[in-house]
Amino acid sequence: MDDDSRMRRWQRWTDRPLAVASLVYLGAYAVHVLAPGLPGPVHDLLLSLSCAAWAFFVGDYVVRWRLSGERLPRFVRRHWLDTVVMVLPLLRPVRIVRTYELVERRHGHTQLPLQALVMLYAGMSSVLLGFAGALQVYQFEHTAPHASIRTFGDSVWWVCSTLSTVGYGDVVPVTPKGRIVAVVLMICGLALLGAVTGSFSSWLMQRFAGGSDREGPRGSDPRGP
Structure with a gap:
């Protein structure tokens, strides 16, 4: 073997x-x-x-x-x-991005079941990754001097704005470890968001292309002459 x-x-x-x-x-x-x-x-x-x-x-x-x-x-x-x-075992959910890349490379084209699974797994990975990031940031920040993240709720709010690439800036990490976690979340957030939006866009294009093929050329009579 x-x-x-x-x-x-x-x-x-x-x-x-x-x-x-x-x-x-x-x-x-x-x-x-x-x-x-x-x-x-x-x-x-x-x-x-x-x-x-x-x-x-x-x-x-x-x-x-x-x-x-x-x-x-x-x-x-x-x-x-x-x-x-x-x-960093807490980052294991982001392996779905690598899995998505390998499957795409093997098939050479996207399929509807694959797209649905990618969106599902990427969404679940975002939740798990966000929860793990919120825990770490809360652990590092809530006792730090001049910290704006004092409660776990503050940490969850910060993670949501970071993973969604919104970044309100009302609460931010001030410790070096907290900022390292922030950088990792930014990178992972972009990757997961790209996987979801790319799969959804591809699914929409397939649906529209399939509908156009079924309708035939505009103005033609589907019953023939």
């Missing part, structure tokens, strides 16, 4: 477990940030869950690198998004 076949089999086997691990990581992190008053053992358990999920991501990355047969620098360059996700 060649390396490509083993790589595909590994990805099929680990796709769902990795999705579950990402949700476990996100849930444990959310409780840790939003409920700081819980007993110490509970926070220790949450930390253990987060570390176990992160170890799963690292293990998956190492296995796929070994199965690829490539040198590490080349593998990192070719799979830069996976590298970012390994370092």
Whole structure:
């Protein structure tokens, strides 16, 4: 069995477990940030869950690198998004952008089911990514001096305006870590928004083109002479 076949089999086997691990990581992190008053053992358990999920991501990355047969620098360059996700597991939802690109390249054209799935997954990814970003910004900002993001609601409002590329500027991060999260959200927001709008525009063009083909040339009698 060649390396490509083993790589595909590994990805099929680990796709769902990795999705579950990402949700476990996100849930444990959310409780840790939003409920700081819980007993110490509970926070220790949450930390253990987060570390176990992160170890799963690292293990998956190492296995796929070994199965690829490539040198590490080349593998990192070719799979830069996976590298970012390994370092920051909360960003795992943005892998849908890479998946969309690969499917488009393989098919060579868009199809309605694919377009609908891309819009659905990109929308879900935006929600998960926005929630993760709101948690991180809230953790970094709410205790900082002169911070305008004091509550989790402020953080959610800021994330919505950032991901939608509106950027009202009424609340902004002031810490270096918060601004790094802001840059990542800006980049991911543009990518996800582009995937949704591109798929929707392509679907509309297909619908209009299909309608024009069914109607035939303007002014002609569909019943014939």
